[in-house]
Amino acid sequence: MDYFLNLVNTIGIHTLLGLSAYILLLTGQLSLAQAGFFAVGAYTAAVLTVILGWGILPAIGLAMLITGLLAFLVGFPALRVRGLMLVVATLAFGEFVRMFFYNFRWRVTQEGVEVGPDGTMGFSEIRYFAEHGWTSWEVTSLIWVFVILVMAIIWWADQTRSGAVLRAVGEDELAAGTVGIDVTVVKMAAMTAGGVIAGLAGSLYAHQITMLDHHAFTVLLATFAIAYPILGGVSNVFGTLVAVIFIQGLLVEGLRFLGDWRMLLFGALIIVVMNVKPRGLFDSQTLRWIKSVLRLHLSRRIS
Amino acid sequence: MLEVKSLSKHFGGVQAVRELDLAVNAGDIFGVIGPNGSGKSTLVNLISGVFPATTGEIHFQGQSLSNLSPHARVRAGVARTFQNIRLFPGLTVWQNLWVARNSTEDTRAEGISFRWFRKSGPVKNEIDAMLEFSGLADKGDELASNLAFGEQRRLELARAAATKPRLLLLDEPAAGMNQEEVRDLGRRIRELRQQGMTIILIEHVMELVMGITDRIVVLNFGSKIAEGEPAAIRKDKSVQEAYLGQSEDG
Structure with a gap:
């Protein structure tokens, strides 16, 4: 059961991570910084609960605030470049964060035990849930409340004029400027929102996994983050969720017997999807097809 | 209303626009013609701020546009269309017009209001009127x-008009149209x-x-050769x- 719940937790956390990249992708920005924001969120929230003894919700809140602020600051220089240069710049940021935590040491003694991040040794014993008697079910519920909340907010935003403005910038920056949209402001807003969501994902991850290690925040995680919305398509948030279930549930867990060869499939999958369905697995065309099939099925049942 | 003073634009060694002076009166339909490569589109790009001028000044309603970014020029009241149409292809027709409503006071409230609420109210009436206008x-x-x-083409014109400009720059809006469509465009x-x-x-x-x-300026090699x-x-x-002569032959 715990194995199953852990998988559900991972899917939830990775969905949040994917959604943080989804928002940026809407505005046409490909960011490899999301793993970095994820790491900052994870370490910040863990330091708050373990060393400073904060409750889980305030810790998550402050972690989100800090990663949002960081994303805002990183966004200024990063968004001056676009396309491939943005990928390189954000990749560099991600590695910078990882190497920071590789060297980050802040040990304190609590009740005779030394706790806190320990550089290369990682940050273990993040035992907030265990110490406060949370059951596995409660942890999973907490994660998924956040997932559903974030999905609902993004879905709702997409129905508003602001959502249309985000997409307009992603479609054609020059045209967006010439209808009066401040492209820089829109991109900064997307970057900040993406940072906040990645920070949320990271702070949940830290407490669910109970042990942080810089190896978890490599470029592979950053690639996962952008792979989900690319595979799922940006026509709606559910595509990202489906892509996470597909990759984490089927590829990573389902094919565990293949060992590290699975990662080969992951790369191949992205190449195949980009060639066959350049707008993602769940582009508007596919969605229309699914809807028409469902409608046909329903009408047959009725008649 | 629009004053262009000794405006020049160089692309490397090429002088696309040289020492151009223009004055456009409020309420005019002001024509700019000239052979291919005479600097007409460059002029539109300079006025709308797609790229900066090398030298010279552009004043709009007494305000200098030179240091304004493209979106700020739209908010100052200058909108444009493109020679090669640039819509937001993945957005609906409605959304294309919706996002162009930036300079109006009610966009702030609209920013977070739900799509389904737009089924009534002044925003809907206005956009419906734009849809009607563009057929x-x-x-x-x-x-x-x-x-x-x-x-x-009609949607792009409506989108530019939806920003509620005082000055509208149309870059070859009739390109690729048949006679009937051209007459239709003239009416619009x-x-x-x-x-x-x-x-x-x-x-x-x-x-x-x-x-x-009402008035026409003729450009050739980036300079004004006639006006009237x-x-x-x-x-x-x-x-x-x-x-x-050259155009009528071809």
């Missing part, structure tokens, strides 16, 4: 990329003028330019040499 009343929920070429442009917009029309289709403009009313321009010798 796309029944296509509001179509993706812009699914529109026919002529419809895309006049209607926009009646709504209070000043229009700068860059065009190769002489029928349209001669038919609806359509009838005078038609008779001008230097213009015929540079442009009209």
Whole structure:
């Protein structure tokens, strides 16, 4: 059961991570910084609960605030470049964060035990849930409340004029400027929102996994983050969720017997999807097809 | 209303626009013609801020546009269309017009209001009127990329008009249109003028330019070679040499 719940937790956390990249992708920005924001969120929230003894919700809140602020600051220089240069710049940021935590040491003694991040040794014993008697079910519920909340907010935003403005910038920056949209402001807003969501994902991850290690925040995680919305398509948030279930549930867990060869499939999958369905697995065309099939099925049942 | 003073633009060694002076009166439909490569589109890009001028000044209603970014120029009241249509292809026709409403006071509240609430109210009325104006009343929920070429041109014109500009720059809006569509376009442009917009029309289709403009400027190699009313321009010798003769043959 715990194995199953852990998988559900991972899917939830990775969905949040994917959604943080989804928002940026809407505005046409490909960011490899999301793993970095994820790491900052994870370490910040863990330091708050373990060393400073904060409750889980305030810790998550402050972690989100800090990663949002960081994303805002990183966004200024990063968004001056676009396309491939943005990928390189954000990749560099991600590695910078990882190497920071590789060297980050802040040990304190609590009740005779030394706790806190320990550089290369990682940050273990993040035992907030265990110490406060949370059951596995409660942890999973907490994660998924956040997932559903974030999905609902993004879905709702997409129905508003602001959502249309985000997409307009992603479609054609020059045209967006010439209808009066401040492209820089829109991109900064997307970057900040993406940072906040990645920070949320990271702070949940830290407490669910109970042990942080810089190896978890490599470029592979950053690639996962952008792979989900690319595979799922940006026509709606559910595509990202489906892509996470597909990759984490089927590829990573389902094919565990293949060992590290699975990662080969992951790369191949992205190449195949980009060639066959350049707008993602769940582009508007596919969605229309699914809807028409469902409608046909329903009408047959009725008649 | 619009004053351009000794405006120049160099691309490397190429002088696309050189020492150009222009004055456009409020309420005019102002034509800009000239052979290919004479700097007409560059002029539109300079006024709309797509790229900066090398030297020279652009004043709009007494305000200098030189240091304003493209979106700030739109908010100051200058909108444009593109020679090669640039819609938001993945957005619906409705959304294309919706995002262009930036300079209005109610956009702030609109920013977070739900799509389904837009089924009534002043925003809907206004956008519906724009759809009606462009003959796309029944296509509001179509993706812009699914529109026919002529419809895309009409949508782009409506999108520019939706920013509620004082000055509208049209970069070859009749390119690729048949005669009937050109006449139709002429009617729409006049209607926009009646709504209070000043229009700068860059065009190769002489029928349209001669038919609806109040004044015409002729460019050649980035410089002004003639300016005047359509009838005078038609008779001008230097213009015929540079442009009209050549165009009517081809």
